Amino acid sequence: MAEKNLFSLIPKVDEILEKDEIIELLNNIPRKIVLDSIRSEIENLREQIKAGKMKQEDICLANDIIHLKVIERAREKYSFNLKRVVNGTGIVIHTNLGRSLINKEIMENVSEIATNYSNLEYNLETGKRGSRYSHLEDIISEITGAEAAMVVNNNAAAVILVLSTIAKEKEIIVSRGELIEIGGAFRIPDVMRQSGASLVEVGTTNKTHLWDYEDAINEETGAFFKVHTSNYRIMGFSSNVDSSELHSLKEKYNIPLIEDLGSGVLIDLSKYGIEYEPTVQDSIKSGVDIVTFSGDKLLGGPQVGIIVGKAEYIEKMKKNPFTRAFRVDKFTISALEATLRYYSDKGVAEKEIPTLQMLTIPIEKLEEKASKLEKMLADKIDEGKVKIEIKDDYSEVGGGSLPLEKLPTKCLVFTLEESTQKFESYLRKFKTPIIARLYREQLYLDVRTIREDEFSIVVDGIVFAINNLKGAN
Numbered sequence: 409m410a411e412k413n414l415f416s417l418i419p420k421v422d423e424i425l426e427k428d429e430i431i432e433l434l435n436n437i438p439r440k441i442v443l444d445s446i447r448s449e450i451e452n453l454r455e456q457i458k459a460g461k462m463k464q465e466d467i468c469l470a471n472d473i474i475h476l477k478v479i480e481r482a483r484e485k486y487s488f489n490l491k492r493v494v495n496g497t498g499i500v501i502h503t504n505l506g507r508s509l510i511n512k513e514i515m516e517n518v519s520e521i522a523t524n525y526s527n528l529e530y531n532l533e534t535g536k537r538g539s540r541y542s543h544l545e546d547i548i549s550e551i552t553g554a555e556a557a558m559v560v561n562n563n564a565a566a567v568i569l570v571l572s573t574i575a576k577e578k579e580i581i582v583s584r585g586e587l588i589e590i591g592g593a594f595r596i597p598d599v600m601r602q603s604g605a606s607l608v609e610v611g612t613t614n615k616t617h618l619w620d621y622e623d624a625i626n627e628e629t630g631a632f633f634k635v636h637t638s639n640y641r642i643m644g645f646s647s648n649v650d651s652s653e654l655h656s657l658k659e660k661y662n663i664p665l666i667e668d669l670g671s672g673v674l675i676d677l678s679k680y681g682i683e684y685e686p687t688v689q690d691s692i693k694s695g696v697d698i699v700t701f702s703g704d705k706l707l708g709g710p711q712v713g714i715i716v717g718k719a720e721y722i723e724k725m726k727k728n729p730f731t732r733a734f735r736v737d738k739f740t741i742s743a744l745e746a747t748l749r750y751y752s753d754k755g756v757a758e759k760e761i762p763t764l765q766m767l768t769i770p771i772e773k774l775e776e777k778a779s780k781l782e783k784m785l786a787d788k789i790d791e792g793k794v795k796i797e798i799k800d801d802y803s804e805v806g807g808g809s810l811p812l813e814k815l816p817t818k819c820l821v822f823t824l825e826e827s828t829q830k831f832e833s834y835l836r837k838f839k840t841p842i843i844a845r846l847y848r849e850q851l852y853l854d855v856r857t858i859r860e861d862e863f864s865i866v867v868d869g870i871v872f873a874i875n876n877l878k879g880a881n
């Protein structure tokens with residue numbers, strides 16, 4: 409057929425619009441997006457005909473499914489860029505997947521604050537202006553035993569604010585063994601310099617002694633700074649000075665002691681077989697003047713940096729212009745207040761805070777979860793296409809916390825005859841992406857970080873990936 413006639417075989421926009429599936433689609437997706445998608449698909453066909461790639465039969469086949477392509481294109485265009493995923497990696501505090509989860513009950517509270525006016529900066533007793541920090545100060549002080557507290561956007565901001573308030577244009581003494589990179593190429597020494605203080609590095613990578621700190625003291629010294637090396641460990645011939653030892657120097661020379669704890673553990677998790685991490689309460693007890701930590705790591709709350717310690721310093725920080733630049737919004741305050749309330753009872757915290765719950769779940773429960781998911785999959789998937797088995801493996805805490813900790817877990821392991829990589833990429837492209845781990849040509853899904861209410865999504869995603877593999881062959 410002549411080229412001109414081939415073009416005449418392409419359906420008209422109106423014809424596509426009349427298809428039942430498209431009419432249904434218009435209930436959920438704005439007309440403009442549907443129309444744009446129809447035009448794009450028609451243009452696609454046109455280009456292929458122009459390039460001489462289509463014969464008459466090909467065009468007829470393409471016409472039969474053009475509305476399905478329109479639906480796919482429109483849905484993709486209309487879906488959010490930031491969307492939920494299923495975390496099958498077993499890394500509980502996965503920084504790339506959003507760190508800690510907030511439970512639904514807390515989100516109801518956040519939604520109430522977000523959709524209504526609130527007393528964010530309004531004192532209901534006096535009817536005058538209030539402080540957004542007042543909602544959190546008492547509860548944080550109560551839990552940590554600190555005199556005062558405040559909250560900023562994240563822990564890196566907390567470090568800058570603290571150092572710029574206490575040691576601007578002065579020297580900060582820090583051990584060479586603690587100059588860590590947090591991740592994403594952000595380094596503690598760079599963060600520290602942004603505060604306007606200068607760094608005085610003491611000791612060596614593996615050993616720092618109390619006298620290293622003492623030797624470095626002069627009139628310019630503004631603070632001692634301790635960084636909890638939460639994301640790596642120096643083993644073997646090594647020693648460092650802990651904050652309680654530094655306390656004596658601090659008293660002798662009247663120099664403030666600041667500690668960046670990173671993870672911010674508020675309860676000892678060692679009874680669950682998780683290595684003991686110094687808690688915020690320990691630091692405060694040992695006499696540290698100011699402690700900073702993240703809200704969305706082991707604490708299990710929203711993204712914040714929490715600063716606790718002596719009231720005289722916290723009061724000064726509140727007046728630092730950085731405080732305004734780093735301030736937290738009302739959703740965050742609301743979510744953090746609700747998360748902290750769970751900490752009034754350890755048992756409740758471990759049950760209600762998803763991060764703690766996933767870290768403390770017993771192995772028998774993981775085994776039950778794995779069998780349940782395996783059965784659901786067996787009902788939907790033919791043997792032969794893919795072999796599925798349950799294997800012992802290890803999960804990680806993540807978030808730069810407890811790097812050596814290996815938590816025994818149960819994984820569903822998928823063995824395919826071909827391209828496990830492709831299988832993994834189809835799972836990632838599923839409408840609710842499923843993030844898995846590849847290891848030695850097998851695909852692992854760790855049930856520790858997958859909730860039971862996500863199992864049906866996982867099953868649908870696996871079916872989707874298998875069908876796509878078949879289609880690709």
Ligand SMILES: *Cc1c(COP(=O)(O)O)cnc(C)c1O
Pocket residue numbers: 562563564565590635636637638639668669670671701702703712713807808
């Ligand atoms: C994670 C971490 C930070 C950064 O905290 P954010 O809340 O991500 O800004 C800083 N210091 C230490 C020791 C950390 O572990």
